[in-house]
Amino acid sequence: MKAVRNIRLCTKDCLCLFVCPTGATNTDDGQIDASKCLDACRACVDACPSGAISKVPFNFPPQQPKQEAVCAALRALLASKANQEAAMDAVIGSPASPVEAQLARALKESIRIVAEDMLRESGYMLPQSEQARAALRGMLESEQDADFPKDAAEELLRMLES
Amino acid sequence: MSKYICTVCGYDYDERDGDKSQGIAPGTKWEDLPDDWVCPICGADKSMFELAGAAAQAPAQPAVTEHAGEERQDARHQAILMSNLAKAASKQHNAPMASLFARMEAYFNQRSAAEGDMNSAHKLLNEDIAARYVAAFNTAREVGDRGALRALTWGEKVSKIQANILRRYLKDGDSAFENDNVYVCEACGFIYTGAEAPEICPVCKVPRFKFNQIKRGA
Ligand code: SF4
Numbered sequence A: 001m002k003a004v005r006n007i008r009l010c011t012k013d014c015l016c017l018f019v020c021p022t023g024a025t026n027t028d029d030g031q032i033d034a035s036k037c038l039d040a041c042r043a044c045v046d047a048c049p050s051g052a053i054s055k056v057p058f059n060f061p062p063q064q065p066k067q068e069a070v071c072a073a074l075r076a077l078l079a080s081k082a083n084q085e086a087a088m089d090a091v092i093g094s095p096a097s098p099v100e101a102q103l104a105r106a107l108k109e110s111i112r113i114v115a116e117d118m119l120r121e122s123g124y125m126l127p128q129s130e131q132a133r134a135a136l137r138g139m140l141e142s143e144q145d146a147d148f149p150k151d152a153a154e155e156l157l158r159m160l161e162s
Numbered sequence B: 001m002s003k004y005i006c007t008v009c010g011y012d013y014d015e016r017d018g019d020k021s022q023g024i025a026p027g028t029k030w031e032d033l034p035d036d037w038v039c040p041i042c043g044a045d046k047s048m049f050e051l052a053g054a055a056a057q058a059p060a061q062p063a064v065t066e067h068a069g070e071e072r073q074d075a076r077h078q079a080i081l082m083s084n085l086a087k088a089a090s091k092q093h094n095a096p097m098a099s100l101f102a103r104m105e106a107y108f109n110q111r112s113a114a115e116g117d118m119n120s121a122h123k124l125l126n127e128d129i130a131a132r133y134v135a136a137f138n139t140a141r142e143v144g145d146r147g148a149l150r151a152l153t154w155g156e157k158v159s160k161i162q163a164n165i166l167r168r169y170l171k172d173g174d175s176a177f178e179n180d181n182v183y184v185c186e187a188c189g190f191i192y193t194g195a196e197a198p199e200i201c202p203v204c205k206v207p208r209f210k211f212n213q214i215k216r217g218a
C-alpha cells in the first residue's frame, strides 16, 4: 500500500514530515512520494491531525459477481442515458439561445455522471476488474480509426495486468 | 393540515408551518402556495411534491420507445466507460492511469453521434422515471444488490430534476432561468438552478465545493 495526502484536508502541520522514516512525505508537489513509501508503515496516517492521509492498496479484491438481471436493467437505463446525452450534444451544437446552451451543457454533464454510475454498478467499479480489462482488449481487437490511442490502451493493460 | 414531500430531496412542506425562508405564512394551504414556490432545500418545483401518506400509485407502464440510435451510440457507451474508469483511477490517486483513460475517452467522445433535442431527451427521461427505474429497482431489490439500489436511488432523483428542468424550459423558454445560476454536483449529477449552490447536495450529501458552476457563455 502507498500513502496519499488529500490536499484539501491538509492543514500543513507537518507532523507527517516529522514521523516519516524515509522522507517520502517531504515533496515539492504536495503529494507523497510513492517510490519511497514503505508498504507496511502508516506512521504519517496516524500522526496527521487532520485525517488527511490514507493508504491505498496496490491490489484490489476481485469484483463481486453481479447478477445478470441487474446488469440488464442498468444497461437499459444506460442506453437511454446515452441517447439523452446525444440529444444534449445536438443542442450544444446549435443552441437556440445562451440559456439553452447553458442548460444543455449542465444536463449533459449531469447525464454523464448518472450514466457512469449505471456502469459502475454493473461491474465496472475498478479498472483492475476482469470486465474492464476485457473491454480494453476488445477495443484493441476491433477495427479503429487511425488516431485510436493504441499505445494508451496497451499501456493501461500492462498497468492493470501487473 | 397536510404535509407534502419533495420527491427529490425528501424535504416536507407542512401546511401548519408554512415556509419562512420564502415568506409563506404558517397555515398556508398547498393549493395556495404560489406557482413559483420551490423546495427550499433543492429547488424542485411544486410538481415534484407528493402528498405525504398517499398510497403509492401503481406506476403506469408507458410504451418505451425502441432504442433507435443505440447502435450509433456505441462510441458513446465506450466514452462513458472510459470516463468512468478515469474517475476510478483518480480515486485510487493514480494520475497516470487516469490520463490514459482520459485519452481513450477523448477518442470515443469525438465519434459519438449528436442527435435529438430538448424534447426527445425529455421524453426519454419521462420513460426512465415511469418504467426503466421502476423495473431496475424491482430487479435490484429482488436480488438484494445494495450497490445498484444506491445508484438507482441517486439516479432516479437526479433524473427527476433533469426532467423538471426540461419541462420548465420547454414550457417557458429562457425566461424560466433568466436570473438563475446553474450548478452540477460532480458526485451524483444533481442540478441546482438558483442563486448559490446548496451547502450540501440534497441527493448525495457532498459539501458545496463539489458543485461545478456552469456559466452562461457565448
Ligand atoms: S500531518 Fe497531515 S496536515 Fe500536517 S502536513 Fe502532513 S498531511 Fe498535512
Ligand code: SF4
Pocket: A003, A019, A020, A021, A022, A023, A024, A025, A032, A036, A037, A038, A041, A042, A043, A044, A045
Ligand atoms: S506510510 Fe510511512 S513511509 Fe509511507 S509516507 Fe507515511 S510515514 Fe512515510
